[in-house]
Amino acid sequence: MARLPVLSQQRAELEKVWARWATAAGRPPGREIALRHEVAESWERSLRTVDPARAVAPATDRDELGSRWAESPLRTPVTELAGELRAITEDAGMIAVVTDEAGTVLFCCGDRGVRRRAEQVNLAPGGCWDEPYMGTSGVALSLHTGQPCSVWAAEHLVEALHGWVCYCAPIRAADGRQLGVLDLSTYWDRSHPMILTTVRALVTAIEARLHAEQAQPASRTRLECLGVPRLYKEGKQVPMRPRQLEILTLLALEPEGFTPERLHEAVYGERSVSSSTLKADVSRLRRATDGQVAGRRYMLTEPMACDALELLAALEAGDMTTAVRLYRGPLLPDSDVPGIVQWREHLDVCLRTAVLADRNPEHALRFGQRCPDDIEIHEHAMRLLPHGDSRRALATARLHTAMRA
Template structure:
């Protein structure tokens, strides 16, 4: 079995191919380029029509336009929420993390300080334009063009100033499939590793799940918080609600297909001897408090309602445990003994707890453990995952000690 060439030899071969392409007349050289991947060669052909391979810096966008792009981008909230995770990963790995919009303009970057400074020297920084017509072949350009994850290494970049880099990219998509931008992890060419592209894919999955949750939220200003301390907000202000109203509203939010009167009666009152007129009266008061958002014959919401418990379920379904743990501020309506609420409370807690115990990220166990101080197994899981020397072990140890002596 033949061995792959060493990275330095492969880079030298790519440099030779790059030299032949950029010094010959436009178009593919007559001789086949063994070292050059087909998608790279095709990108070089397109890029050479508009890009000077000797250019040193990516063109930029003015500050006002960049501010508008970032403010209006559907990626702003998800990326802001994940900024700490992206920064920690990039800094620990000696990389930078970059997020662009659908046109290849960089909206966000973070990471290792020295790598970031070198990236800024070529304007791989907020405001830089990295689509193919501006900076030629790069991971960002290939992902935008193909709609697939891509890697561009060393002299595969058309612009010579980028030959010392490797970039791993994947497109970020809306729920309807539209490309919203690209996530890029970049570092120096001799630090390349195939697992980095796997990491990029996983991060994009987490970003997309947050994007989809944001897009599923109704445009109105009503929000129900059912996890931990229950509250209903309208126009940013808390609305006084009776416990029974919050219980019924939570059930309707969690089951958008609604309830027959008989099934909602069972979910709210169980085996208690309560007349149907009592349920009608409770629903009528709730309908008045929600501006008539509850249908008459089949009890269901006539408009979607933003609800943290619903968003937690969506995050778990998308495999985004980071968002799920962040949303969990405590059990569902913890003071309620309504049968339907009790059933949903157990469902949510079991789903989230099982996911945390199966996950290798200690941050998830620590954050979930903060909300579950008596859960010995969660604290033990956090301790198993945290490396020796990590200062957070003291916190997990203290929580375990308290739980064991409760």
């Protein structure tokens, strides 16, 4: 608390400097002693395109945002570290934000109260925070300079951000390309120089995972088992029998594999089916996947991309945008195999519970599209959508149809 009077005085001096620049009609005054050189240069650039009175960052189209995050090389390493990011930020009263190379926010987690305040200026997934859009900020400076930096209080060009401090560092691919920025943000009076050290350490952890992933060969095979099932090898769809898809899905969802007895039970249940039938089914699957199924203990011999696994990872990371986008329907909806039925119920309950606990109406709307008979989901969307939002008409129609079914 002893630092607060000093910080308050520094903030007041910066506010005076900001006021002179903001009223200079694009003609900045002479250099200010209280203003850092890199901040002054950023203000000069930003004033050409940004109104300091802007209240909120512009937003990216929702569908485009989903595609950006799905295709981003940062998604896997950030998802793997999401638990650590959440623990650090919730304990410290901060939020963690990850952007792409264009300054668009792809991921956000942290203290719930701070997140709500951040959402008011669209420091949230979809917000555009590059310099030409939102002026001087930690994200913008890191993208421009390629260096770790902080922007505090009235160093932000946009007045709506004067209550914030952000600590940022760029995230780079193994070849040095800048892929985005990690930002830890909180209120101006909670600033501390050690936060930038934390950001650097977290970026190092993200980059280590990223570089290890990039060094490994990509999976040649992708299984899509949510909604319409499909198997792709080298980008081309492979025709598969329903039984082969069922066994392959079980092996993908349980990478540690099955004993023959347990797989027999998962596939055939209590039906009287000989062990030779299972061996024949697995043998046909092995041929269809070029030998990717081990023998004594039935398991996959190399990684396989799978939309159901990606959905579970997104839910574990709290990444609802990705989870809802991946859900194209129930797991192998036409299958009555006991193991598939059990996994189908598990996935549906996990995602539905998460959607009902989430405060983003877009997630309820997208999930409701796949679950037209779910009255509670449509009611949840109605509660979240503000009056005057045109999407209320869609939610109302779905609710009406579900109640008449």
